């Protein structure tokens with residue numbers, strides 16, 4: 001063995017790969033979940049030592065303590081927040097990608113990986129009906145994608161009009177919390193528009209709010225292409241008209257919902273997307289890829305590059321003639337986090353993606369129908385995508401919380417409460433084509449004492 005400060009026996013690598021193989025085959029344990037600091041610290045607190053605890057002991061901490069104290073978002077019974085449902089192909093490949101150690105910030109470092117990632121971005125651009133000029137980059141998550149897109153939007157707008165005293169963006173009151181976080185980072189105001197009863201921002205309502213707020217200060221309209229809490233898709237065509245009329249940038253937050261572009265039957269929901277200036281979609285949500293990745297795409301990639309990129313003398317040797325992903329978002333070093341999506345797409349084909357999305361939507365409809373038929377449970381909303389909101393009429397808020405926690409602990413179902421129109425309700429968001437409606441309805445039957 002060469003002299004190295006970090007000796008590591010091949011058997012230790014085997015141990016890790018064996019566990020990885022089993023985990024990918026079996027999936028996560030639905031009974032796993034967060035543990036308290038008090039439970040974790042006695043085990044993990046002393047794990048960094050001067051001499052090291054060795055490969056076996058360190059990996060045992062991972063398998064026996066770290067993994068069991070995390071939420072099993074990839075399990076088919078995990079129906080809260082926006083979970084994740086990575087394909088086995090994508091998960092397996094991700095392990096290899098880690099081993100390959102590719103620097104994908106610029107072409108010099110990661111040409112092949114970047115070219116392959118761009119195939120996946122091209123697929124998404126084609127689904128949106130965008131021209132050859134479209135392009136972008138995979139960033140860590142939707143928050144960073146929204147920030148990078150909206151920075152490009154303001155940069156673009158600032159080249160057309162005089163800078164106002166305060167910039168503002170306009171979005172639905174149902175916009176994801178990341179939009180407000182981005183506005184804080186950018187130090188811009190947020191003009192919110194009240195959505196309709198289904199949580200959808202209409203073009204007319206947005207127009208009225210824009211006119212009232214003063215369009216001169218606004219640089220972008222942010223449309224929901226799948227609002228997180230209620231699944232609503234805004235009136236994208238109406239928003240595109242509005243953006244066109246006032247010379248504004250239209251950004252679509254499709255972190256969750258734009259995955260449904262892959263299903264031809266769902267595509268009409270996004271009518272008007274062809275006129276948007278940018279969108280994001282997170283493959284780690286509903287495009288069957290592992291954490292973490294967000295596809296950020298500009299209809300005109302040059303507008304993204306005009307706003308981003310870093311210059312430094314030590315970077316002068318980087319080949320600027322080629323496509324450098326670091327020029328399209330707020331980052332420099334990056335892993336080729338779009339490659340697990342590329343690999344899974346290449347393996348299974350895009351039709352399989354369309355079918356998986358269609359199946360997830362069908363599962364949602366089946367569950368919603370079952371809930372609607374339950375006595376004592378009010379179905380409040382079934383989105384066109386995969387969010388369901390409902391309320392058991394006989395339960396108090398603390399009882400709802402207790403019920404949710406009991407099912408989380410037993411591993412039967414992760415179904416947590418949210419708030420809708422001022423009251424606590426249960427929310428399901430299904431992104432896993434392996435979710436079994438009968439199993440879910442069986443658990444929900446305990447809300448009323450009836451097993452379905």
Ligand SMILES: Cc1ncc(COP(=O)(O)O)c(C=O)c1O
Pocket residue numbers: 082140141142143144176178226227228253254255256257282294
């Ligand atoms: C619609 C929407 N936008 C943005 C985000 C933020 O994405 P991320 O958590 O990947 O930063 C989320 C996360 O759930 C989301 O649902």
